[in-house]
Each structure stands twice: as C-alpha cells, then as structure tokens.
Amino acid sequence: MSSVAVTKKKGVGAVIWDYLTTVDHKKLAVLYLFSGLLFFAIAGFEALLMRIQLMFPNSDFISAGTFNELLTMHGTTMLFLAATPLLFGFMNMVVPLQIGARDVAFPFLNSLGFWLFFLGATFLHLSFFMGGAPDAGWTSYASLSLYSPGHGIDFYVLGLQISGAGTLISGINFIVTIITMRAPGMTFMRMPLFTWTSLISSTLILFAFPPLTVGLFLMLVDRMFDANFFDHTMGGNTIIWEHLFWIFGHPEVYILVLPAFGLFSEIIPVFARKRLFGYSSMVFATILIGFLGFMVWAHHMFTTGLGATANAIFAVATMAIAVPTGMKVFNWILTIWGGSIKVTVPMIYALGFIPSFVAGGVTGVMQATAPLDYQLHDSYFIVAHFHYVIVGGIVTAIFASFHFYWPLFFNRAMSEKLGYWTFWIFFIGFHLTFFVQHFLGLMGMPRRVFTYMEGQGWDLFNFISSIGAIMMAIGVVLMVLNMLLSIKSEPLNCRDYWGDGRSLEWALKTPIPFYNFKQTPLVRGFDPYWIEKQEGNPEGMTYAEPLGDVHMPNNSILPLIMSIGLFVAAFGALYHPDGESWSVPVMVIGLGITVLAMIVRSVKDDLGYHLHAEEIIEIENELYGKGGNK
Amino acid sequence: MLNTKFTPQTWPEHPEQATHEGKNKYVGIWIFICSDIVLFASLFATYISLRNKGPAGMQFTSQELFELPLAFVMTMFLLTSSLTSVYAMYHLKNYNFKGVQLWTGVTVLLGLGFLALEIYEFYHYVHIGFGYTQSAFSSAFFTLVGTHGLHVIIGLVWMICLIVRNASRGLNLYNAPKYFVASIYWHFIDVVWVFIFTVVYLMGVLG
Structure with a gap:
C-alpha cells in the first residue's frame, strides 16, 4: 500500500x-x-x-x-x-x-x-x-x-x-x-x-x-x-x-x-x-x-x-x-x-444532565419499593421515570459528545451558538414532555394506551407533554442542521480543540x-x-519507542x-x-x-x-x- | 512471521502468546467463553424448569427415556478427546509439528465418534416419538443438548480446517495461537458436556 x-x-x-x-x-x-x-x-x-x-x-x-x-x-x-x-x-x-x-x-x-x-x-x-x-x-x-x-x-x-x-x-x-x-x-x-x-x-x-x-x-x-x-x-x-x-x-x-x-x-x-x-x-x-x-x-x-x-x-x-x-x-x-x-455547549449539557438524571434516579428508588410499585406498575409514572434516565442521562451525554468530539471525528467544529439554541429548546421540551407524565401516571393513566376519554383530568397534561415532544423534535432538527453546517466550515487542523x-x-x-x-x-x-x-513538552507527548515501521491490518x-x-x-x-x-x-x-x-x-x-x-x-x-x- | 524457522531450542516458551496477535486471541477466547457460559447457563435454567413438563398424558419422562450406558460412552469419547487435545498442546510447546497434527487428528476422530453417537441418540428419540415439538420437555432437551452438539460441530470444522491448512507449512508463530485457541474452546465444550451429563442424564435417570 x-x-x-x-x-x-x-x-x-x-x-x-x-x-x-x-x-x-x-x-x-x-x-x-x-x-x-x-x-x-x-x-x-x-x-x-x-x-x-x-x-x-x-x-x-x-x-x-x-x-x-x-x-x-x-x-x-x-x-x-x-x-x-x-x-x-x-x-x-x-x-x-x-x-x-x-x-x-x-x-x-x-x-x-x-x-x-x-x-x-x-x-x-x-x-x-x-x-x-x-x-x-x-x-x-x-x-x-x-x-x-x-x-x-x-x-x-x-x-x-x-x-x-x-x-x-x-x-x-x-x-x-x-x-x-x-x-x-x-x-x-x-x-x-x-x-x-x-x-x-x-x-x-x-x-x-x-x-x-x-x-x-x-x-x-x-x-x-x-x-x-x-x-x-x-x-x-x-x-x-x-x-x-x-x-x-x-x-x-x-x-x-x-x-x-x-x-x-x-x-x-x-x-x-x-x-x-x-x-x-x-x-x-x-x-x-x-x-x-x-x-x-x-x-x-x-x-x-x-x-x-x-x-x-x-x-x-x-x-x-x-x-x-x-x-x-x-x-x-x-x-x-x-x-x-x-461554559460551553458540552458543559451546559453536563450541567443540565446532573439534576435531570438525579430526578430519574429518585423515581427509580420509589419504584424499587415493591408495595408502591404495585400502584405505579404499567402507568405513565414508569414512562416518565425511564425517559428521565434515558433522555436525561444517555441522550444528553450523546448530544454533549457530538459537540465535544466532533473535532476528532471530522476535523470540524459544530457551531456553539446553534448548539445553545438546540440545548435550551431540547432541554425545556424534554422536561415539558416527561415531568407532567409523572402526574399522569399518579392519576392512573396506563402506559401503552392509544387514546383516552376526556374529562378525567388528563387532557391538559397530555397536551403539555405533546408540545414538549414537538420542541424536542425541533431541537434534534437544529442539531442535525448544525452537523450539516459544520461540513461547510473550515477544517480545524489543530490539536486540543x-x-x-x-x-x-x-x-x-x-x-x-x-x-x-x-x-x-x-x-x-x-x-x-x-x-x-x-x-x-512541545510535542504534546513522550514516546515509548523510536519512529519505526507500523503494522496495520488489511481491509476486508x-x-x-x-x-x-x-x-x-x-x-x-x-x-x-x-x-x-x-x-x-x-x-x-x-x-x-x-x-x-x-x-x-x-x-x-x-x-x-x-x-x-x-x-x-x-x-x-x-x-x-x-x-x-x- | 510465516517464514521464520525455529528449532526446539529457539521456539518460545509460550508460542501462543509470543506475538501481539496471539496474545489478543488468547485473551479473546477466554472472554468469549465467559459469554458462552452464560448462554449455556440460560439454556440449563430453561431445561431444569421445563424438565418432564408436557401436555396432559405425555408419555415420555426423563426416567424412562435416557439410557446412562450410552451417555457414559459419549462422555468417555469427549473426555478422552480433551486428553488428546492436551497432548497436541504439549507437542506445540515442544515445536513438534507432527505430534500436533497427529493428536489434533485423534481429537477430531474422537469428536466425530461422539457426534455420531449423539446423532444416533437423537434419531432414536425421534423414531420412538419423542420429537422436537412433542412437549416443552422435548423442546428444552433438544435445544440444550443440540446447542452443545452444534458447538461440537463448529469445533470439529475448526480443527479440520487447521489440520488441512497447515499440513504443508509447519509450525510458526502465526498458526500456533490458532491451534492453542481451538484447544481451549474444545476443553470448554467438554466441560459443558460434563454438566449436561450430570444435569440431563444423571439427574434425569436418578433424581
């Protein structure tokens, strides 16, 4: 080669x-x-x-x-x-x-x-x-x-x-x-x-x-x-x-x-x-x-x-x-x-992650109490809990890391400004969507139902939840846009972005x-x-070996x-x-x-x-x- | 790496781990076996919970079905094949390629003997009406023992490929880890069979 x-x-x-x-x-x-x-x-x-x-x-x-x-x-x-x-x-x-x-x-x-x-x-x-x-x-x-x-x-x-x-x-x-x-x-x-x-x-x-x-x-x-x-x-x-x-x-x-x-x-x-x-x-x-x-x-x-x-x-x-x-x-x-x-975009995700994830963790301990779980089982409370853990924990980590590691992946940086917009729209949307679902669950709304009758006091919270979901979707679209725009930006060609x-x-x-x-x-x-x-150290690292031949695997x-x-x-x-x-x-x-x-x-x-x-x-x-x- | 010639004196103490690739393979097979243990554990748990369970009026139970003499002969085949596999690894360490090929070949033959008996056993059960779909018990039995049988087939194909491929080229640091890793895998299959013999056959007939 x-x-x-x-x-x-x-x-x-x-x-x-x-x-x-x-x-x-x-x-x-x-x-x-x-x-x-x-x-x-x-x-x-x-x-x-x-x-x-x-x-x-x-x-x-x-x-x-x-x-x-x-x-x-x-x-x-x-x-x-x-x-x-x-x-x-x-x-x-x-x-x-x-x-x-x-x-x-x-x-x-x-x-x-x-x-x-x-x-x-x-x-x-x-x-x-x-x-x-x-x-x-x-x-x-x-x-x-x-x-x-x-x-x-x-x-x-x-x-x-x-x-x-x-x-x-x-x-x-x-x-x-x-x-x-x-x-x-x-x-x-x-x-x-x-x-x-x-x-x-x-x-x-x-x-x-x-x-x-x-x-x-x-x-x-x-x-x-x-x-x-x-x-x-x-x-x-x-x-x-x-x-x-x-x-x-x-x-x-x-x-x-x-x-x-x-x-x-x-x-x-x-x-x-x-x-x-x-x-x-x-x-x-x-x-x-x-x-x-x-x-x-x-x-x-x-x-x-x-x-x-x-x-x-x-x-x-x-x-x-x-x-x-x-x-x-x-x-x-x-x-x-x-x-x-x-404070940068990855950092603000991290700051948002800590309270969101703790909220998801606390409801997790509530469900661990078996007698209480008989009440919460198969209700929207469960849906709220695991979305707080998964979105609040995992998705925020992934979004933060897109920004954080983008320079390593593509030698380009994602826009900080657009990143903040994404964060706030997504983060507020996330809490709107799932916070009210705790209460829906406690009110007795079962998960996995495709519709519900009016007049049970669920209408407003479901409406709020759906608005939040639309905001999350807008946030994701902005983030993808940010990624696409980064392709057009100048290559960084730098170390330690x-x-x-x-x-x-x-x-x-x-x-x-x-x-x-x-x-x-x-x-x-x-x-x-x-x-x-x-x-x-001007080279940024100390080496364990002199420059020599490097062994690489074949494509297949x-x-x-x-x-x-x-x-x-x-x-x-x-x-x-x-x-x-x-x-x-x-x-x-x-x-x-x-x-x-x-x-x-x-x-x-x-x-x-x-x-x-x-x-x-x-x-x-x-x-x-x-x-x-x- | 392929063309370096060794003598028994220059051959490294642990040829399977002498190269970086070899070391990766050596660690990798152990990690893989960890996950395979959990696979078999899940199948064992399923089998134990479904043993002798079937529709009303099921005719076959483990007490009547299993015959310990056959299972004992199969066990002997597999245990002996583990021993011959150890011989192959002994010769691998001593840079005796003929010994490696010979004893790996004997291992394959013993494995084939085991496989033939297992096929006979399955054929016999199906013949007398204990088919895969007959009851929960039959499904669990064939799945557990059949998964082990599949592992045996994979191991045999693996070792045959090694013997054929390396017949004309002798030992080197590239193929030594391959023999070694196949041998570890073969021992693992053997250990699983010991559990199958105990849980399925011994406990089935006696317990």
Whole structure:
C-alpha cells in the first residue's frame, strides 16, 4: 500500500468500497454514528406520531394497531439501534486513542460487529413494508407475542438476534482491546473514566446478551418451528421469557448509561479545568453498578407474583444501586466545585444532565419499593421515570459528545451558538414532555394506551407533554442542521480543540492519520496529556519507542458477506411458518454464505502490512505540512 | 512471521502468546467463553424448569427415556478427546509439528465418534416419538443438548480446517495461537458436556 493513497482524492465508488471494507476504528466509528443517528431520527419520528395522537382525547390520528407498532418500534429502535450504536461510535473513536493504541484488538471483528448490527437493524425495519411491524411492546412478553398474527414479531426476533450478535462481538472486542492494547505506562488506575466505563459496559454486554440470545432463540423456534417453551398447554412456561428478557434487559440499561457517565466524566474535568474528583471512587462505583446491575432484574416483575420474599430481596438490591450512583453524582459536583469553569455547549449539557438524571434516579428508588410499585406498575409514572434516565442521562451525554468530539471525528467544529439554541429548546421540551407524565401516571393513566376519554383530568397534561415532544423534535432538527453546517466550515487542523484536553485523544492533531500515533506514547501518569502540557513538552507527548515501521491490518469485505448471509437466512426462517417451499433452501443458502465466508477467513492468511517509517513521515508532512504532528 | 524457522531450542516458551496477535486471541477466547457460559447457563435454567413438563398424558419422562450406558460412552469419547487435545498442546510447546497434527487428528476422530453417537441418540428419540415439538420437555432437551452438539460441530470444522491448512507449512508463530485457541474452546465444550451429563442424564435417570 502506498502512502499517497491516504490523501489522494478518491472517486465515489472507491470511497464507498473503502467504507464497506474498512477495519479502521475511526471509520467504523463514523459508520456507527451515522447509522445510529438515522435510527434515532426514525424512532424519534415514531415518538412524535404517538405524542400527536395523544395530544387530544379520543383522537383518531392513528389507529390502535398502528399505535402498538409505533410504541414497539420506538422502544426497540431507541435502545438497540440508536443509543447502542451511538455510544459504540464514541467508544470506537475515543477508547483506542485514550489508551494510546493503533486500533482495536480485532479490527476484523470490529467491522463484523458493525455490519451485523446494521443489517439486523435494517431487517427489523423492513417489517414496516412487509406486512406490519412488531406490536407487542419492546419487552415482547411471550404471552402476548406468541399469538401476535402476521410476521411482526418474527422480524423483531430475527432482527434483534442478528444485531445482538454484532453487539456481543463488539463488546468482546472492546474488553480485549482495553486489556491488551494499552500503551506503556497506561495502568488500569490511570485509564480515563470513559475507557473504564466502556470496559465495564462491555463486560455487562458479555454477560447480558447471551440470555437475550437464548430468549430470542426460544421465541424463534416457538413461533417458527413449533417448539413449546412458552406454550402452557404443552407444558411450557411464559414466565421464562420474562426472566430471560429482564436478566438481559436490566443490565442493558447500565450498558447504555455507564458510557454516558464516562462521557460526562471526560467533559466535566475539561471545562471545570480541574482533575476529576475522586477518580478511584468513580472506578469503584462503576464496577459496583455493573455488579449490582445483574442482581435486580426481578424488580421489573414485582407484579408477576414471585412472592413477598423474592420481591423484598430484589427491592433492597435495587435501592442499593442508588449508593454508587450517588457517589458519582457527588464526584461530578465536587469536580465542578472550585473549578475555573468554562461554559460551553458540552458543559451546559453536563450541567443540565446532573439534576435531570438525579430526578430519574429518585423515581427509580420509589419504584424499587415493591408495595408502591404495585400502584405505579404499567402507568405513565414508569414512562416518565425511564425517559428521565434515558433522555436525561444517555441522550444528553450523546448530544454533549457530538459537540465535544466532533473535532476528532471530522476535523470540524459544530457551531456553539446553534448548539445553545438546540440545548435550551431540547432541554425545556424534554422536561415539558416527561415531568407532567409523572402526574399522569399518579392519576392512573396506563402506559401503552392509544387514546383516552376526556374529562378525567388528563387532557391538559397530555397536551403539555405533546408540545414538549414537538420542541424536542425541533431541537434534534437544529442539531442535525448544525452537523450539516459544520461540513461547510473550515477544517480545524489543530490539536486540543477545547484548549484544556487532559487525556491522550487530544494529544493528536486532527485530521488523525489512519495509524493514530506514529510512535506509541509513554504514559507518565493520570491525565497524561495534561501532564505533558504542564511540563511544556512541545510535542504534546513522550514516546515509548523510536519512529519505526507500523503494522496495520488489511481491509476486508468478508464481514459484510457474513452479515448478508445471515440476513438472507433470516428471510428463509421468517417465511417458514407459512409453508413456503423456498424457505428452507433460502435458510441453507444464507447460512452457507456465512459459514463459507468464515472458512475463507480462517483458512486464508491475513498478516496485515507494514507501513514504513519514511512513509509515515511523508503522510505526516502531507497532512500537517513540514514538521509533522508537532 | 510465516517464514521464520525455529528449532526446539529457539521456539518460545509460550508460542501462543509470543506475538501481539496471539496474545489478543488468547485473551479473546477466554472472554468469549465467559459469554458462552452464560448462554449455556440460560439454556440449563430453561431445561431444569421445563424438565418432564408436557401436555396432559405425555408419555415420555426423563426416567424412562435416557439410557446412562450410552451417555457414559459419549462422555468417555469427549473426555478422552480433551486428553488428546492436551497432548497436541504439549507437542506445540515442544515445536513438534507432527505430534500436533497427529493428536489434533485423534481429537477430531474422537469428536466425530461422539457426534455420531449423539446423532444416533437423537434419531432414536425421534423414531420412538419423542420429537422436537412433542412437549416443552422435548423442546428444552433438544435445544440444550443440540446447542452443545452444534458447538461440537463448529469445533470439529475448526480443527479440520487447521489440520488441512497447515499440513504443508509447519509450525510458526502465526498458526500456533490458532491451534492453542481451538484447544481451549474444545476443553470448554467438554466441560459443558460434563454438566449436561450430570444435569440431563444423571439427574434425569436418578433424581
């Protein structure tokens, strides 16, 4: 591979081929980011339609059946196909840079994880055009979904199975990357907090996704191959689904929120211009949350009838999670305390996040009280609670990080002015939407209803809630506009855009070359880039090795082919219950493509290639002018 | 990396972890096994809760169905294959490529023996009317044991690919981790079978 290929203008076809075959963590991060945004927009649009339907009592804007499809797809898409890939995008981009690595441990698997996710997500969304979307809620309880007519649930099961496999693969990849790929001196207790939360979150993926895989598989064979896991007339038990789903489902919440915590733990010290307060207690709290996250799944099933003893145990365990979470909140506040605060768009998101998330946490502890939960169960109070956690915690973290990390991704900055507008419109809209839903729930409005009668005192709050939803939508549109406008702006070509970066990702000049660090950095303490800046190091870092040849992985189309194989096989399985004669051959062909691609991958040597020191110098001169990345 | 020739003296102590890629693979397979343990744990939990559950008048129960002698022979096949896999790794450390190929080959043969018995067992059950869709018990049994069987098939295809691919090229630091990782995976399958033997067959017949 010649070095000029990096900067030479390429044709559209070559660029597309490059992205289809790439194994570069930065390009995959961009792919994750855009596909995550796409599904975020789709799911947000679904939410908007639901809120318009609920704006007035007895509305007939959309039908009850469509409403069920919308609420199912909104929840499923937001959690699996929007929040997860967006956070994976940041993890892919930032974690290898923060630990001073050239790439992730398994670049090939990184690409495979993305394509599995993307094709699984596409498969799920094809349901809209092929006979109806899933309509049994994102939890898809077996007693409901087993008898749902049409193919909606089949799309849910197969789509999530494929995309879930991708998520699991990426999770394994991140764990190995963080264990084996750290630069010299980057001990575990010097790792930035986002790397820590990515590690713990990946560990949760590792243990939480297999139960989902099993649950989905049981549902698959029950619906498509006449197995009897959930059918009580054949000796099955529908509660098995609830357990398997929530053993996955509760950790899933922490899988998403821990990286969000990590992102804010990166943002707050930069703009408070102060070292993160209580670093080791933050690490401890992260691990504790991850551990306790697996002990609490049955608090989603208080009303299932597990008995008072089980409910009491799970109630106490659930309340215990508030302790490490509280530690984190205090640490953020104490990081800001006494700092030389610079208010920017990422920082204002962080400042808005703390009270919003605490509100969501407090209602969580309320629901942990099992007797009270009997009252709150399946009401709008629950809807308000988890949106406070998810929007107030995860979405604000993602929006803040768009602004914060945009320079690393695209060598451009998003507009601060437009960013403030977005923040205020979105933030006020968010509280308008969900704050009143607490009261709707306490007044007895059940969740997942497609309409309500007038005169129950729900009209005003529902109206306010819908206005808020429209404001949130405007906020998102502004943010996307901001992103598009940034493309037109001048390239930054700078290092440390925010001026107060602390960890290694800021030590690189943008645009970041595909091999990241030309020499592996030497980490001399916590916040390594800050240390080097304090000591007046002109290069921004100390190196652990002389400039030499760099080993890079080869691009490959095989991940895409493997994913397409499963995509094809899923269609065969989907139409199997209809008795189509072609369903089994299609399944065999699809799985055959995947297996064949795996064998090719296994048998063919893939040693990567070496980038010579002279080529690196040439690339750096072209990117940054004479003198390279200094 | 492919062409570096070694002697038993220059061959590293831990060839599977001598390169960075090898070390990644070594850590990666252990992490993967962690998640596979949870997969099997979920299937075991499902099986235990659905054991002997079926529609009214179900004819098959675990006491009548399972035959310990067959399960014992299958266990012996798989346990012995783990031992031969250890022999292969012993030769891997000593840079004896012929030994690696030979003992990996014996492992494959024992695995095939196990697989043949399992296919016979499944065929027999279906033949006497204990099919996949017959009851919740049958679905849970075939899913748990069948998932293990699928793991065995994957392991066999993997090892056959390794033997065929590397037959003419000898040991190097590129393929040593591949043999090692396949061996760890094979041991894991073996451990899962020990649990299946205990929970499904022993507890099924005796408990």
